Amino acid sequence: MGTGSSINLDAISHGAGDDHAGGQLYVSLKMESYTPKADLVPHVYGSVPLVGSWDPSKALPMERESSSMWQLSFVASPNHDTLDFKFLLKSKDNNEPFIVEEGPNRQFMGGTLQGVTRLALFRLTTDEVLEYRVCIKADRVSPFDLAASWRAYQENLEPSTVRGIPDVSINAIPEDGENGMSSSLDLDLEQYVVPSPSTPVVYAANLTENPRSLKHNKEPATIKEREVSKSKSVGTFSPLEKEDGQQGLFVDRGVGSSRLVKSASATHLSDSESKNSMPAAAGAVAAAAVADQMLGPKEDMHLAIVLVGLPARGKTFTAAKLTRYLRWLGHDTKHFNVGKYRRLKHGATLSADFFRGDNPDGMEARNEVAALAMDDMISWMQEGGQVGIFDATNSTSQRRNMLMKMAEGKCKIIFLETICNDPQIIERNIRLKIQQSPDYAEETDFEAGYQDFKRRLDNYEKMYEPVNEGSYIKMIDMASGQGGQIQVNNLGGYLPGRIVFFLVNTHLTPRPILLTRHGESRDNLRGRIGGDTVLSGKGEVYAKKLSNFVEKRLKNERAASIWTSTLQRTILTANQIAGFPKIQWRALDEINAGVCDGMTYEEIKKNMPEEYESRKKDKLRYRYPRGESYLDVIQRLEPVIIELERQRAPVVVVSHQAVLRALYAYFADKPLKEIPHIEMPLHTIIEIQMGVTGVQEKRYKLMD
Numbered sequence: 001m002g003t004g005s006s007i008n009l010d011a012i013s014h015g016a017g018d019d020h021a022g023g024q025l026y027v028s029l030k031m032e033s034y035t036p037k038a039d040l041v042p043h044v045y046g047s048v049p050l051v052g053s054w055d056p057s058k059a060l061p062m063e064r065e066s067s068s069m070w071q072l073s074f075v076a077s078p079n080h081d082t083l084d085f086k087f088l089l090k091s092k093d094n095n096e097p098f099i100v101e102e103g104p105n106r107q108f109m110g111g112t113l114q115g116v117t118r119l120a121l122f123r124l125t126t127d128e129v130l131e132y133r134v135c136i137k138a139d140r141v142s143p144f145d146l147a148a149s150w151r152a153y154q155e156n157l158e159p160s161t162v163r164g165i166p167d168v169s170i171n172a173i174p175e176d177g178e179n180g181m182s183s184s185l186d187l188d189l190e191q192y193v194v195p196s197p198s199t200p201v202v203y204a205a206n207l208t209e210n211p212r213s214l215k216h217n218k219e220p221a222t223i224k225e226r227e228v229s230k231s232k233s234v235g236t237f238s239p240l241e242k243e244d245g246q247q248g249l250f251v252d253r254g255v256g257s258s259r260l261v262k263s264a265s266a267t268h269l270s271d272s273e274s275k276n277s278m279p280a281a282a283g284a285v286a287a288a289a290v291a292d293q294m295l296g297p298k299e300d301m302h303l304a305i306v307l308v309g310l311p312a313r314g315k316t317f318t319a320a321k322l323t324r325y326l327r328w329l330g331h332d333t334k335h336f337n338v339g340k341y342r343r344l345k346h347g348a349t350l351s352a353d354f355f356r357g358d359n360p361d362g363m364e365a366r367n368e369v370a371a372l373a374m375d376d377m378i379s380w381m382q383e384g385g386q387v388g389i390f391d392a393t394n395s396t397s398q399r400r401n402m403l404m405k406m407a408e409g410k411c412k413i414i415f416l417e418t419i420c421n422d423p424q425i426i427e428r429n430i431r432l433k434i435q436q437s438p439d440y441a442e443e444t445d446f447e448a449g450y451q452d453f454k455r456r457l458d459n460y461e462k463m464y465e466p467v468n469e470g471s472y473i474k475m476i477d478m479a480s481g482q483g484g485q486i487q488v489n490n491l492g493g494y495l496p497g498r499i500v501f502f503l504v505n506t507h508l509t510p511r512p513i514l515l516t517r518h519g520e521s522r523d524n525l526r527g528r529i530g531g532d533t534v535l536s537g538k539g540e541v542y543a544k545k546l547s548n549f550v551e552k553r554l555k556n557e558r559a560a561s562i563w564t565s566t567l568q569r570t571i572l573t574a575n576q577i578a579g580f581p582k583i584q585w586r587a588l589d590e591i592n593a594g595v596c597d598g599m600t601y602e603e604i605k606k607n608m609p610e611e612y613e614s615r616k617k618d619k620l621r622y623r624y625p626r627g628e629s630y631l632d633v634i635q636r637l638e639p640v641i642i643e644l645e646r647q648r649a650p651v652v653v654v655s656h657q658a659v660l661r662a663l664y665a666y667f668a669d670k671p672l673k674e675i676p677h678i679e680m681p682l683h684t685i686i687e688i689q690m691g692v693t694g695v696q697e698k699r700y701k702l703m704d
């Protein structure tokens, strides 16, 4: 095969990461000034399975990047194994004819091309030769840029170079081929990819509340409706005023039908009311809600987390993540983004001048939309909402005092300031902003958008006053990957404590979380729930496939961990995975079916029809006699979620249907009421990709 002295290509430029830093190698093969010959398309074939193992019929087609440029890029670890390859021309959908370029094999080894980057010569006839310029580039960048570029590429379905981030598409090199060569990433996993049900990832601010003035403000027609809407209030307790004005405490501890605390005027909620009311949290959150409800001042029943920070400091990102966490715990939480209000009222193409501190019209307009959003949030709280996340820069004391005045007697404000001093992170954030923010969606010139945002940022920096009033949390350099710090002032209560604990454990380091049920068990075959049986033959096959998958998918990971429940079907499923520590979590055990454990659904329906009906009516809150409800499962999974957020290395979670529904719902931000009905098929891996732009998902079905 190809030989040649090893030289560093001029084209190789080391990108954002330092030479000694970790990170991936992005290799980009480009061929230009291709004048199409019939339907011949440039391909690459070579020594590893990804590129056909020298079989032209399995050559990898290059993608057209522009009218005259074709490209193929892949991710490799700096110490990847040698790749011998050649360009060839053939049609995409059949294998004849194909024309292989003249000359020796090209060889890519250890991140450098061996030999010079010669032209690609294709001999069509004895006297007709096509010449194409070839460019082979290898850049080393941090995982951050990988995640950011990949996201931008996915979202824009275009080479993300157009909007400022190096073009990256991930075509990995497959596993060991017959020639025994291993490679850094495995494209043959792609053959297992199945569609994900989740909606395409949307810019976080777009998912926030719309101004009430823009939608029908449907006031509940009668007191009764108002009572039911109140019963949506957060947590477990909400005062229910009956027609005669008497108070009854409504306690929902995740039990099949709402039970009322013994009280003189306790009244039973009608089915429609209990069914319609916001399913409350259970366990610790319920107990805390009782305490806060009974002991705390009225305004403490409603909490406003008011973001503070310069642009591109992660306010919206943090606000969206916190909203997702609190909703998953059963708190009625809404995210109000003032930028969205501003765009709806004043348009999305305002220049940096709108944000100048000496622009009276701009200042007035900004305060006006902030007050509008605050009014909406307070109105929502008065209808029963509990936690409002108020997302804006709120960058001056004047603005914050305005908000505190509006909140007096209505809700408790805690300021949450995000501070970032790392210029590289700020730079990356700005690039992501230009990529994703609706403010620049119509800006086709990345550089112009970038400069405008920098001017906007400069305008804010001139006016910025760090938080030093009231109750506040300061997150300082939490995104740098080296921990950062959190400062807390004048904070108390259960929920603020949970919020601080959550924020302390979150970070932005990109890493995958792989979720999978155990392999098919003997009880699955019999249709029996719960139990602790071993795997069926099919389940054992899955265990083997899973270990192969994990070995390939986590091949380049220095560290990872495997989490199972304490039930043998998950332990046996993970048994064959080698090389990573295994941890058994009792919290990952399947929902406890109590007296129904080991029964089939038919047997429950026949022998315990009232239990069967209760569960069917409200599967989220129904609790098996001497067993659990889904709300109970969520509560016991909260420490698992915190630990998954805290981990910086990949985690493989091997658990059970109900448990995985709850975990998946957290990452996919599914409403509580959907959790018990989420499709969670056997023998399928859900890869949750946690990264700088939020959560994405990919699914692999290894077998039926």
Ligand SMILES: Nc1ncnc2c1ncn2[C@@H]1O[C@H](COP(=O)(O)OP(=O)(O)OP(=O)(O)O)[C@@H](O)[C@H]1O
Pocket (backbone or CB within 6 Å): 309, 310, 311, 312, 313, 314, 315, 316, 317, 318, 339, 392, 393, 418, 419, 420, 425, 429, 432, 433, 475, 477, 478, 479, 508, 691, 692, 693
């Ligand atoms: N604590 C943090 N510190 C620095 N960067 C962060 C933090 N959290 C998230 N980020 C990153 O900041 C990027 C931009 O965040 P986001 O859009 O939330 O900024 P923002 O502060 O809301 O900006 P703007 O005020 O212009 O809306 C996110 O994509 C994320 O990668």
Ligand SMILES: O=P(O)(O)OC[C@H]1O[C@](O)(CO)[C@@H](O)[C@@H]1O
Pocket (backbone or CB within 6 Å): 524, 528, 529, 530, 531, 590, 591, 593, 656, 657, 658, 676
């Ligand atoms: O909430 P559902 O739909 O009954 O699913 C939970 C059930 O799924 C299983 O894991 C498998 O049937 C049972 O052990 C468990 O009770």
